[in-house]
Every structure is written in structure tokens, then in C-alpha cells.
Amino acid sequence: MIRKIIKINDEKCNGCGACASACHEGAIEMVNGKAKLAREDYCDGLGDCLPACPTGAITFEERDAPAYDEAAVLAAKGKSSIHAPAAGCPGSRMNTFKRGSNPAPSTAVPGESQLVQWPVQIKLVPVNAPYFDGAKLLIAADCTAYAYGSFHRDFIRGHITLIGCPKLDDVDYTEKLTQIIANNDVKSVTIVRMEVPCCGGIENAAKKALQTSEKFIPWNVVTISMDGKILE
Numbered sequence: 001m002i003r004k005i006i007k008i009n010d011e012k013c014n015g016c017g018a019c020a021s022a023c024h025e026g027a028i029e030m031v032n033g034k035a036k037l038a039r040e041d042y043c044d045g046l047g048d049c050l051p052a053c054p055t056g057a058i059t060f061e062e063r064d065a066p067a068y069d070e071a072a073v074l075a076a077k078g079k080s081s082i083h084a085p086a087a088g089c090p091g092s093r094m095n096t097f098k099r100g101s102n103p104a105p106s107t108a109v110p111g112e113s114q115l116v117q118w119p120v121q122i123k124l125v126p127v128n129a130p131y132f133d134g135a136k137l138l139i140a141a142d143c144t145a146y147a148y149g150s151f152h153r154d155f156i157r158g159h160i161t162l163i164g165c166p167k168l169d170d171v172d173y174t175e176k177l178t179q180i181i182a183n184n185d186v187k188s189v190t191i192v193r194m195e196v197p198c199c200g201g202i203e204n205a206a207k208k209a210l211q212t213s214e215k216f217i218p219w220n221v222v223t224i225s226m227d228g229k230i231l232e
Contacts, residue, residue: 004045005065008035012057014176016094016126021076022052026072042073054128057152076215094118096131105209122164122173125180132184135160139177139206140192147228155222156191168203173202177209181217189219195231 008019008028011049015027015033029041035057037043045068085219095118117131122139139160145151145163162180164173181189191206193199203221210219223231 001064001066003067004060004062005017005043006037006045006049006073007038007046007059007061008037009059010034011055014055014126015124016054016129017124018054018094018126019051019058021050023047024048026076029049033121037231040067042076048148052192054126073181094126094129103215112152114152115161117160120161120163122162123171127179128178128183131160132180132186135184135186136184137167137181137189138192139164139189139202141165141194143194143199144192144224147194147226148224148230149228155190159190164202166205167198173205174208174212177205178212181209181215182191182213186215186217189217191219191221193221193223195225
């Protein structure tokens with residue numbers, strides 16, 4: 001049948017997961033960091049997900065699609081309420097955490113998390129978020145937190161954290177980092193990488209993003225050795 005149904009622009013989707021959380025029917029799922037209309041018969045065509053999208057990636061279209069199956073939606077809701085969380089990937093949903101006043105390193109409680117936002121993966125984080133306003137940005141290779149024992153205390157503390165591995169993700173982070181820096185009031189950028197050559201990808205992406213954004217923002221690079229020492 002021809003009916004109104006949502007359409008998701010994959011290129012505009014930033015993977016924030018807001019639409020999946022807003023969809024009461026569970027028609028949208030997060031797949032590889034992108035929102036997908038997983039069940040056309042679950043989409044009622046009312047568009048609760050549209051205002052939740054920060055990038056305008058969701059629109060309406062009229063096309064041939066299965067009819068909205070309310071009975072199937074209700075049955076799925078009954079199952080998910082017992083066996084699974086609400087629709088949407090929890091790892092993609094935006095969250096902030098209160099940590100009180102950021103203590104000096106000498107007074108920080110050992111082992112206490114200093115993370116103030118979620119998600120942290122560059123592939124999943126939205127390009128616009130309230131926590132970017134006035135942020136000291138930490139862009140780190142994911143291995144650094146494992147190699148350097150006091151990573152939370154010495155690096156994450158007081159920063160908005162973005163992590164990634166260009167080798168494993170097989171992606172150039174430059175475009176997304178450029179959008180984050182250009183579109184938000186970022187105050188400084190700290191890049192933390194490992195000494196291994198492949199980590200140059202995250203450093204180069206961050207430097208190119210700073211250059212492309214045409215903003216004069218203080219930045220520095222810290223290199224961690226494989227045995228967990230700061231090299232520079």
C-alpha cells in the first residue's frame with residue numbers, strides 16, 4: 001500500500017540514537033552507529049522521531065510500504081518490557097554525569113571515574129551537544145586509557161572525551177571532528193596517542209580538523225609509550 005513513512009538520510013545521521021529513543025513503536029534501531037528503519041510495519045507515520053533528530057536526517061516520504069501493524073507493536077512492547085531495554089542502542093544515547101567540582105589531580109579519589117558524558121566513541125558521539133559548549137576537548141586513541149594507569153585523573157578530568165582507533169574503525173575522523181570543533185564553542189583540544197605509528201591517524205585527523213575549522217584554539221599532543229609512560 002502507498003502510505004506516509006519516515007526516511008532516514010544515512011549521510012546526515014550522526015548516530016546519536018535520539019530518534020530510536022523517541023520512537024515509541026521500536027521501528028528504528030541503531031546499526032553500526034547509524035539509525036535504520038528496521039521495521040516498516042512498526043512505523044505509524046506520525047513522526048515522533050523527527051523533532052528528536054539534531055541533524056535533520058529524518059523526513060517523511062510517501063511510498064509503497066507494509067501497513068502499520070499495531071498488534072505486532074504491542075506484542076513486541078510486551079516482550080521488550082520483560083526481556084530488553086527500550087528501543088535504541090543504549091551505547092548511542094546521549095548522557096551527562098555530574099562529577100561535582102573537578103578536583104586537582106592531587107586530591108582526586110583514586111579509581112573514581114571522571115567521565116562526564118556519553119557516548120565517547122567518535123563514531124557514535126553527536127556533532128552537536130550541550131556538553132561541547134565551553135568544552136576542553138580530549139581526543140584520545142582508545143589504547144591510551146589501558147596503557148596509562150592514571151588516565152581518568154590526568155586526562156579525562158575536566159574534559160569532554162572522544163576516543164577512537166582509526167586502524168580498527170577503518171575511517172578518517174577528520175570530517176566529524178571538524179564539525180564538532182567548527183560548530184561548538186570548544187576552548188582547547190588535547191590529543192593523546194600511543195607511540196605506535198598507526199596512532200598517527202588520530203593525531204593527523206585532529207590537527208586537520210583544527211586547521212579546517214579555521215578557529216584559533218589551543219592544542220597539544222601527548223604520546224604514551226607501550227609500557228605506560230608519557231613520552232612528550
